[in-house]
Amino acid sequence: MSALDQLPAFSVGARTMLADEVYGALQQSILDGTVPPDARINAGELARRFDVSPTPVREALARLESDGLVEKLPLRGYRTTDLLDSRQLGELFELRLLLEPDTAGKAAARRTAADVTGLEKEIRAGTSAIAEEDAYRQLSQHDVRLHDLVFRAAHNETVRQAYARTHCHLHTFRLAYTGSYVADTVAEHSAVVAAIVAGEAQQASVAMRTHIERSRDRLLQR
Structure with missing residues (x-):
């Protein structure tokens, strides 16, 4: 079982809100530890779980990278960052x-x-x-x-x-x-x-x- 299996159910709203909703769900799951530090995040798996196209997932992950909550790994997708020491x-x-x-x-x-x-x-x-x-x-x-x-x-x-x-x-x-x-x-x-x-x-x-x-x-x- 991957960390993404613990994500909450996702309700699709208006098309213009999709990226914001994916971002909010992922951010909260990282903050509360549902998705732990150093966990691999697969964009395709997220799109399937949230039943959305890849575009809002990519936009959400880019915002989370800007926040410092995830980092992009060359040719391997994303991972959640470590906690502050x-x-x-x-x-x-x-x-x-x-x-x-x-x-x-x-x-x-x-x-x-x-x-x-x-x-x-x-x-x-x-x-x-x-x-x-x-x-x-x-x-x-x-x-x-x-x-x-x-x-x-x-x-x-x-x-x-x-x-x-x-x-x-x-x-x-x-x-x-x-x-x-x-x-x-x-x-x-x-x-x-x-x-x-x-x-x-x-x-x-x-x-x-x-x-x-x-x-x-x-x-x-x-």
């Missing part, structure tokens, strides 16, 4: 500590009413998802959205795009996955958002730094 994880969090606390401070100074509305809505979504059956999936997506909203509220698109290209959340999720989510993360997000909403730049920066350091420590303990 402790050195790589440390470097990733060094980057986050350089960018995100300052960005949170900027967000507190520059946020608009629309930014505040979006941040508060996202905190409510994260809080309500904790008790859900698929809490990990929902909260991992909440985490991505929350941090992106903070970058948007800082109104520096260059920094936001530079950070997005690291795909850091995808790689840390693979390390953190246990089938549940640490509720402390939502509480830490709430502290960051409260400071941004209040316009407290220094407090927002400190809250973000605390959140990132605690996230790093939780992962290193694993």
Whole structure:
């Protein structure tokens, strides 16, 4: 039995959505460990399993390669990449500590009413998802959205795009996955958002730094 036999059932939607749907199904299966690190991925097998043409599968695999979740092997198809080691994880969090606390401070100074509305809505979504059956999936997506909203509220698109290209959340999720989510993360997000909403730049920066350091420590303990 190959790792692909463990993939969830796939429901074909509109033709224009096929590549997005294949990408989403594969990405989640890699993040939650259904498809483990260093597993071979055969595009033809995926197309047959998902009952789609090869084109959306190729597009999805190209996006996953850009994410750093799969790599193309010459003449052998694709494989899922290895998990981050402790050195790589440390470097990733060094980057986050350089960018995100300052960005949170900027967000507190520059946020608009629309930014505040979006941040508060996202905190409510994260809080309500904790008790859900698929809490990990929902909260991992909440985490991505929350941090992106903070970058948007800082109104520096260059920094936001530079950070997005690291795909850091995808790689840390693979390390953190246990089938549940640490509720402390939502509480830490709430502290960051409260400071941004209040316009407290220094407090927002400190809250973000605390959140990132605690996230790093939780992962290193694993």
